[in-house]
Amino acid sequence: MSDKIQPFHIPVNRRRFFKSMAAASAGFTLPGFLAEALTLSPTVTQGPYYPLADDIPLDKDNDLVQLGDNLTVSAGVVTYVSGRILDSTGNPVRGALVELWHADREGDYSYSTGVGRNSACDANFAGFGQFITGKSGAFKFRTVKAGLYNGRTRHYHWGVTLPGKTTRTTSQTFWNETAYALNGTVFATQNSNDSVLTGITDAAQKASVILNYTAVSGTTTGEVQASWDYVSGFTPVEPDYPAPGGFVIAGEVVAGPSGAMRYRLRIPVFAGYTYEVYGNPTLADLEWKALPFSLTQTGTLDRNKHTVTAEGTIDLFVNASASKGFYKVTFRVPGANTGTP
Ligand SMILES: [Fe+2]
Known part of the structure; x- marks a missing residue:
């Protein structure tokens, strides 16, 4: 990772x-x-x-x-x-x-x-x-x-x-x-x-x-x-992302477990792609850090990446304290050799 x-x-x-x-x-x-x-x-x-x-x-x-x-x-x-x-x-x-x-x-x-x-x-x-x-x-x-x-x-x-x-x-x-x-x-x-x-x-x-x-x-x-x-003999349907590799998105505040605040990231996804979420924890820190997230609004923040099986829209939830409300969502194309973690 x-x-x-x-x-x-x-x-x-x-x-x-x-x-x-x-x-x-x-x-x-x-x-x-x-x-x-x-x-x-x-x-x-x-x-x-x-x-x-x-x-x-x-x-x-x-x-x-x-x-x-x-x-x-x-x-x-x-x-x-x-x-x-x-x-x-x-x-x-x-x-x-x-x-x-x-x-x-x-x-x-x-x-x-x-x-x-x-x-x-x-x-x-x-x-x-x-x-x-x-x-x-x-x-x-x-x-x-x-x-x-x-x-x-x-x-x-x-x-x-x-x-x-x-x-x-x-x-x-x-x-x-x-x-x-x-x-x-x-x-x-x-x-x-x-x-x-x-x-x-x-x-x-x-x-x-x-x-x-x-x-x-x-x-x-x-x-x-x-x-x-x-x-290639194949003509792909190109993902409609602004740039290859990732994009920045604003989170929406929602109620997390026990009323705690979370941010919801609603992102368009494509089958086979693997998604990760990065946040900028402090304004002085230029290095965005990987954030754990949940696939449900009140669930455990138990993953750092998620591979999607179908095209559509998904919600990822992160702790409100983990960032300033803007996030970088990156994606790997299917089949990427991720090498050593
Ligand atoms: Fe060879």
Whole structure:
């Protein structure tokens, strides 16, 4: 359970990266009339290494290269992937959860069935990142080039959860290359005989996930980049929230248990979303805090989050003493990997 309003940790020293993303995405346009030219992204197996909550660090934002404010970064070729989440008509999807996970430079995933993440995985590599799209549908990840492991060609794993959906759709992207291991050995499994890639039988769909990486101009450290639009066959009904991630709402005073005062928050909700309530306990405290709430007017304040099963309106009740009457209600889209609490 986070005590921050922001769904994701964004260290101050990396804000430049997010700013650069905003600038880059501003130039993207793909009007809906091109929809007939769009190729739906292929859905392929999630694979066995989608990380468990225990396998991922607290820092699980869209930068997999640097954990928190660590000075040491992941080993490997720094790689950027940017693109947009589009619906079946070519329109950008706001509020989509995009997840990326893959092997480190040596081919080790963070995934582990033991306690904590796989100790063989680069300790400076996040192994997993996530991002919620804004209205442009754009996403961007900074990570490292995936390493090779036995039986697969080089690949990234992607999960996309669209607003209103309660399951993630999974895909994979590949490199337009002959995949060499670190020591120069060509692995037996290449793009041409990888069971996942060759299992994509539609030629256009297959081509859409084999990405061309190019050098990032202005850098001397070998950084590369590729773009990839994820095109869903599903057109979501967009939640009518003012901003992705949360909104501020005024509470209404009602009588609580034994006549004590409570505030009622009446909020529109969508199926599968998980809601949390934050309050600003003092005017001097800029950090809004998570508040316990009840689903009934006089019930026990026994929860910090609530997952809704049907679209509609619900009431959440908080103690009057817990805030100043204005609240921040945040929501997670269905399927979000909440990671370690
Ligand atoms: Fe994999």
